[in-house]
Every structure is written in structure tokens, then in C-alpha cells.
Amino acid sequence: GALEMIGAGRRDxxxxxxxxxxxxxxVLTEIWxxxxxxxxxxxxxxxxxxADTMPxxxxxxxxxxxxxVERLHTDGHTVLERYTDPSGHWGPEGRAWVKRLDAETLxxxxxxxxxxxxxxxLVDAWREAVVLYDDYGHVHETARVRATxxxxxxASxxxxxxxxxxxxARESAxxxxxxxxxxxxxxxxxxxVRAEGAPDTLTARETEILALVAEGxxxxxxxxxxxxxxxxxxxxxxxxxxxxxxxxxxEAAAIARRRGLIPG
Numbered sequence: 270g271a272l273e274m275i276g277a278g279r280r281d282x283x284x285x286x287x288x289x290x291x292x293x294x295x296v297l298t299e300i301w302x303x304x305x306x307x308x309x310x311x312x313x314x315x316x317x318x319x320a321d322t323m324p325x326x327x328x329x330x331x332x333x334x335x336x337x338v339e340r341l342h343t344d345g346h347t348v349l350e351r352y353t354d355p356s357g358h359w360g361p362e363g364r365a366w367v368k369r370l371d372a373e374t375l376x377x378x379x380x381x382x383x384x385x386x387x388x389x390x391l392v393d394a395w396r397e398a399v400v401l402y403d404d405y406g407h408v409h410e411t412a413r414v415r416a417t418x419x420x421x422x423x424a425s426x427x428x429x430x431x432x433x434x435x436x437x438a439r440e441s442a443x444x445x446x447x448x449x450x451x452x453x454x455x456x457x458x459x460x461x462v463r464a465e466g467a468p469d470t471l472t473a474r475e476t477e478i479l480a481l482v483a484e485g486x487x488x489x490x491x492x493x494x495x496x497x498x499x500x501x502x503x504x505x506x507x508x509x510x511x512x513x514x515x516x517x518x519x520e521a522a523a524i525a526r527r528r529g530l531i532p533g
Contacts, residue, residue: 270297271314278318281325287337290315304351306363312345313370316377317417323380324519325485328526331381338377345370361405368398369414376421382527388425395421399434409450412441416454423457424524426514431457457516471512471530478505480531483522 270293277285290311297305316338323331349367352359359367372394379385395418402411415438423431435454442450471479481491488502495502506518515521525531 270311274314274318278321281322283319283322283334286315286318304348306348306352308348309345309363309370310366312341313366313373316341316370316373320373320377320380323377324523332383335378335381335383338374342370342374361401365398365401365405368394368401372398376417380523382523385527391421392425408441409445409447412438412445412447412450416450416457420457420516423516424514424520471509475505475509476530478502479509479521479525482506482518483525483531
């Protein structure tokens with residue numbers, strides 16, 4: 270279930286992610302019951318994959334998938350409402366995944382620019398998730414949550430905080446030999462960051478280039494359209510990423526749409 274969804278997510282096949290979620294729920298409902306506790310983990314995983322893909326979607330696709338995110342979030346909280354346990358409370362694993370469900374939902378909204386939470390609310394949710402996964406004691410999931418927190422901090426302009434969280438996640442990932450997570454952290458660590466106090470107003474040319482970046486065009490294609498060299502485009506793109514505090518082109522496009530710098 271979860272691993273199959275992750276594989277589909279790496280192909281940006283969100284329709285497959287949702288289909289795999291539905292199939293897993295159907296099978297496990299037959300074995301247990303409709304509102305089994307692991308459904309929270311499945312829903313949180315699916316929402317996280319959708320959130321990762323948001324910057325590469327069109328405005329209409331983002332709106333459509335936010336609706337799916339809300340449905341999955343409701344599924345998870347229905348489990349929470351209907352869950353019964355003789356002890357009367359959730360254990361560390363359950364509490365961690367409920368927080369992950371909420372944090373991933375906030376991140377998906379934030380990246381989609383639909384009912385987006387304030388950055389501080391998003392950051393707080395992921396900080397709380399780190400604490401809960403640390404209490405749970407699952408080293409790999411704690412590292413993964415730290416990596417996401419690092420990305421969120423970076424996007425919100427806290428470069429120092431992002432580095433701290435990324436370094437701690439990287440240390441755990443190396444111990445575990447978790448290469449996909451190391452690759453993700455390497456990309457995060459090599460991305461440009463906004464300098465403290467640096468001006469973040471885009472020039473007219475940068476806005477023009479950013480709009481083309483958001484369409485998915487390469488530096489070479491942009492250069493041909495604007496009659497400038499690909500190297501000049503690359504310099505502009507680096508400046509844009511730094512001003513927006515973005516970790517990459519897709520994140521820059523998402524931030525720009527959310528701020529109204531380019532059409533959504």
C-alpha cells in the first residue's frame with residue numbers, strides 16, 4: 270500500500286496514488302473493518318505525495334487535488350473519532366501519524382495556495398510532528414519529518430533553521446543507509462537560499478523569466494524566447510530562487526503563485 274503509493278508518486282502519477290489508497294482500504298476493510306487505525310497512515314502518506322507534486326500541477330489540477338486532500342484528511346479524522354481502545358488513548362505511533370496527517374494537509378494547502386495557512390502555523394505543525402516521531406522512536410520517519418521541516422523552514426526564509434534540521438536528518442539517514450532520503454537532503458542542501466535582509470523584489474525581467482519557469486520551460490527554451498543566452502537565464506533563475514527563498518524551480522513557481530507574482 271504505502272510503498273506502492275510512494276512509487277507512483279515518484280512518477281507523478283497521482284491518479285495511481287489515489288487508486289492504490291482506495292484498493293488498500295478496500296482490502297484491509299475486509300480483513301479488519303472500515304475505520305481501521307492504519308488508515309490514518311495511508312491517508313497521511315497519500316497527502317504527502319500529493320503535496321510533493323503540487324508545484325508541478327496546473328491551477329485547475331491543484332484545486333482538484335486539494336479537494337482530494339480534504340477527503341483524505343476527513344478519512345483520517347473519522348478513524349480518530351471512531352477509534353476505540355481499552356486503554357482509552359492513542360499510543361505514540363498513533364499520535365505521531367495523526368499529527369503527520371494534519372501537517373501534510375497544511376503543507377498541501379500551502380503549496381497549492383488554496384486555504385493556505387500562515388507560514389508560522391505550518392512550521393509549528395512540522396515542529397510538533399518531529400517531537401512526536403522522536404517520542405515514537407522511529408528513526409527513519411523522524412529523519413523524513415525533519416527533512417520536510419527543513420524544506421518548510423527554507424521556503425519560509427529561515428535558512429539557519431533549515432540547515433540545522435537538514436543536518437540532523439542527514440546524520441540519521443547516513444546511519445540507516447537511506448539513500449533516497451540522502452538524495453533529497455543533498456538537493457535541499459545545495460539549493461540557493463535567501464540571504465538575511467536581502468531585497469526580495471523581483472525585477473520585470475525576473476518576473477518574465479519566472480512565468481516561463483512556471484510553465485516548465487528549460488533555460489535554453491527561455492533564452493530563445495527572450496533572445497538572451499541560457500547562461501544569462503541561469504543567472505536570473507538563481508537570483509529568483511534566492512529572492513523567493515525557494516529550493517528549486519517548482520518551489521519558486523509555487524511561492525510565486527501563492528504571492529500573486531504570476532497567474533495561478
